[in-house]
Amino acid sequence: MKSVDVVLGLQWGDEGKGKIVDVLASDYKAVARFQGGPNAGHSICFGDKSFVLHSVPSGIFREDTLNFIGNGVVLDPIILMEEIHGIEAIGGKVDGRLLIAKRANLILPTHRILDAANEAHKGKSKIGSTLKGIGPAYTDKIARTGLRVGDICSPDFRQKYEALRDWHLIQINALGYTGYDLAESEAKWFEAIEALKAFRIVDNEVEINRCLSEDVSILAEGAQGSLLDIDFGTYPFVTSSNTLCAGACTGLGIAPARIGKVLGIFKAYCTRVGSGPFPTELFDETGETMRRLGHEYGATTGRARRCGWLDLVALKYTVMMNGATSLIMMKADVMNDFDTIKVCVGYEMGGKKLDYFPYEAGTEEITPVYREFKGWKTDISGVRTYDALPQELKDYVAFIEDYTGVPVGIVSVGPDRDQTVVR
Ligand code: GDP
Ligand code: IMO
Ligand code: MG
Numbered sequence: 001m002k003s004v005d006v007v008l009g010l011q012w013g014d015e016g017k018g019k020i021v022d023v024l025a026s027d028y029k030a031v032a033r034f035q036g037g038p039n040a041g042h043s044i045c046f047g048d049k050s051f052v053l054h055s056v057p058s059g060i061f062r063e064d065t066l067n068f069i070g071n072g073v074v075l076d077p078i079i080l081m082e083e084i085h086g087i088e089a090i091g092g093k094v095d096g097r098l099l100i101a102k103r104a105n106l107i108l109p110t111h112r113i114l115d116a117a118n119e120a121h122k123g124k125s126k127i128g129s130t131l132k133g134i135g136p137a138y139t140d141k142i143a144r145t146g147l148r149v150g151d152i153c154s155p156d157f158r159q160k161y162e163a164l165r166d167w168h169l170i171q172i173n174a175l176g177y178t179g180y181d182l183a184e185s186e187a188k189w190f191e192a193i194e195a196l197k198a199f200r201i202v203d204n205e206v207e208i209n210r211c212l213s214e215d216v217s218i219l220a221e222g223a224q225g226s227l228l229d230i231d232f233g234t235y236p237f238v239t240s241s242n243t244l245c246a247g248a249c250t251g252l253g254i255a256p257a258r259i260g261k262v263l264g265i266f267k268a269y270c271t272r273v274g275s276g277p278f279p280t281e282l283f284d285e286t287g288e289t290m291r292r293l294g295h296e297y298g299a300t301t302g303r304a305r306r307c308g309w310l311d312l313v314a315l316k317y318t319v320m321m322n323g324a325t326s327l328i329m330m331k332a333d334v335m336n337d338f339d340t341i342k343v344c345v346g347y348e349m350g351g352k353k354l355d356y357f358p359y360e361a362g363t364e365e366i367t368p369v370y371r372e373f374k375g376w377k378t379d380i381s382g383v384r385t386y387d388a389l390p391q392e393l394k395d396y397v398a399f400i401e402d403y404t405g406v407p408v409g410i411v412s413v414g415p416d417r418d419q420t421v422v423r
Contacts, residue, residue, distance in 0.1 A: 002212045003260030004032075006248045007328075008222030010318040012272040014298070014305065015265040016330035016412060018042025021058035021221045023420050024263075028219040030211060031059025032068035032204075034251030035241040036223030037107060037137065038079040039130040041299025046417040049090055052299045055080045057221050061092055066211075068218075070204050071103035072241065072251020074137040075149060076112075077192035078185070100196070101204035102150030108161070109185035110168035111136040117177035127237055128274025130300050138240035140164070149201055152193050205253020212258060220248040226264075226318035227272075227357075234362055237276025245322040264324035264406070266315055268332045268341075268396075271305040273298050279366040280308035280344045294334040309370065311344040312403045317357035319404045326409040327400070332393060333413045338375040341396065344368040345403065373399070381414040386423045 007024065009015040022044045025031050038054040044061060051061070055075060059065035069075060084094050111133030118135065119126040129135060140146035147164060151157055165186075172180075211218055222243055227233045229243045241247060245262050249255065269290055272278045281287070287307040290296065296305035319327070335341055346369035347354040358364075376390035383389055389411065397408050411421045 002215050002217050003258055004208075004212070004218045004220050004248065004252070004254055005261040005263065006220040006222065006245050006259060007263045007265065008243065008245060008322060009225030010264040010266045010315055010322070010324070010327075011225045011270055011311075012227045012278070013223075013225040014041075014271055014273065015225060015267050017222060017265055018044050018053060018058045019412065019415060019417070020263075020265055020328055020330070020410070021219065022046070022061055023417055024219055025059035025062040025065050027217070028059070028065065029216045030066040030068060030208075030218045031057040032070050032208065032218055032220050032252055033057045033073050033223065034070045034220050034248045035072040035243060036239065037074035037134050038076050038132045039134045039239060039300060040223035042221075042223070043299050043415065044417075045415040050415075051087065051090060051092075054083055054300065056083050056087065056094070056098065059219070059221075060087055060094065060097070063093065065097070067098050068204050068208065068252070069098070069100045069104060070252040071101040072247060073101070073104045074107050074134060074141070075100070075104045076107035076132065077196050078188050079132070081192045081195050096200070099200045099202050099204065099207060100149055102148065102201055103204070104149045105137055105141045105146040106149060106151075107133040107137045108147070108165060108168070109182060109189050110165050110172065111140070112185075113172055113177070113180045113182070114168055116180075117172050117175040120177060121175050126275060128276075130274075132300070135240045136168070149196070152196060152201075208252055208254060212254070220252060222247070226321060227314060229321075232321055234276045237274065237362070261325045262322050263326055263328055263409070264319055264322055265328045265330055266310070267294075267330045268335050269294070269310050270308045271296050273301070273303050273305045277361045277366070278306055278308060279314070279347060279361070280311045280368050281306050282308045289337075290334065293337070294331055309342045309344055309368070310400075311368070312400065313344055313347055313355060314357050315400075316355075316404050319406055324404075324406050327404065327406050328410040328412065329397065329400070329408050330412040332411050333379070333381045333419075335375060336379055336381075337377065339377070341373045341375050342370040343373065343396075343399070345371045371399075381419060383413055384418075384421060386411070386421055389421065
């Protein structure tokens with residue numbers, strides 16, 4: 001009996017999950033997304049090709065890999081179909097290799113409008129959502145009013161759709177939100193629903209557990225990051241799903257005992273897109289340099305990402321919450337030119353020292369306590385073995401391992417598949 005290994009982000013998303021899942025997928029027979037939706041933007045680069053995936057798992061560019069969209073995902077059929085056409089346009093093969101959960105909830109055009117209406121209503125205190133309808137779609141799931149992929153073949157699907165749409169319109173009108181064109185997106189949505197029927201729509205929990213009992217190895221791919229988790233993230237500035245490892249159980253239909261390795265990904269620094277607390281955020285030239293060198297602009301929305309130093313207090317917290325068994329450090333090359341690199345090793349809040357990520361992070365002023373490391377001042381993007389990495393970087397890695405108690409198994413030195421140092 002095989003286990004499911006899980007790859008997930010330990011920060012606020014965009015750690016490089018797409019790249020690493022694509023790298024590791026060659027060692028697995030299936031990749032499965034377990035939560036989130038098209039709010040995710042997972043970039044993959046190989047040779048002269050690059051692609052940003054939103055709903056399709058990042059195993060799709062490995063020919064022999066099956067790809068599951070799990071029941072924990074919220075699916076926008078319009079975005080999915082555009083994505084599939086995009087993958088095929090660069091030579092990827094989707095047909096027969098993509099399995100979609102009947103139990104995945106659908107994102108309706110009015111979910112997207114409601115997302116925008118809610119954000120507009122919040123004004124200055126908006127979450128900075130990706131406006132993909134994620135919050136409203138999960139709200140309907142929890143309220144037990146949602147539509148699911150398995151419903152699309154039912155004879156009264158259109159009536160169910162219209163009833164839910166009309167309920168959304170009541171809410172949108174109550175918020176005084178105008179200026180949307182529902183007719184056009186509704187037509188596109190039904191076209192995409194028709195196209196969806198050609199795909200393998202399955203009881204994913206049965207298929208996945210069958211795979212495991214037949215010794216088929218599965219890699220679960222998280223979206224967003226642990227600090228955006230609905231329960232343990234910086235609420236209310238979070239997404240609407242459980243991004244932690246536990247989400248892989250409920251989002252795929254596997255028992256906790258079936259979880260194998262938990263691979264936690266983090267950047268050598270920190271970024272966040274959207275509103276909410278970020279203790280180590282930099283508002284100076286150093287943050288600007290990180291943004292420029294790391295091309296820190298959202299893969300889904302194009303928004304500039306907020307940048308700051310690596311926060312080990314937050315990292316240790318998310319390592320604990322996920323039970324990470326090993327760590328993967330991304331974008332180490334972005335630090336190539338820095339004279340010194342700082343890491344946050346403690347917080348001060350209300351005159352007290354803290355060594356954990358507190359509930360009050362959203363409301364109280366937190367002052368990070370830093371430790372400084374000497375930069376390596378060398379271009380590491382061409383390095384392929386751990387031994388050949390500069391000593392300053394190895395010292396940085398050793399400190400992170402010591403602080404978190406978890407080994408770093410991979411260091412990523414560039415966006416391409418090949419720019420990966422496996423220890
Ligand atoms: P994800 O959402 O976690 O999959 O991450 P994104 O794709 O949103 O953002 C990561 C960005 O960093 C993408 O543009 C990647 O191509 C890029 N990237 C990934 N790994 C590395 C790396 O090691 N070095 C550099 N310079 N860029 C990387
Ligand atoms: P990947 O998988 C970074 C952020 C949004 C916003 C908050 C809520 O690419 O790492 P939502 O649209 O989910 O209601 O937005 O969460 N957010 C992400 N930030 N990477 C992501 O995904 C994100 N998905 C959502 O910016 O602050
Ligand atoms: Mg992303």
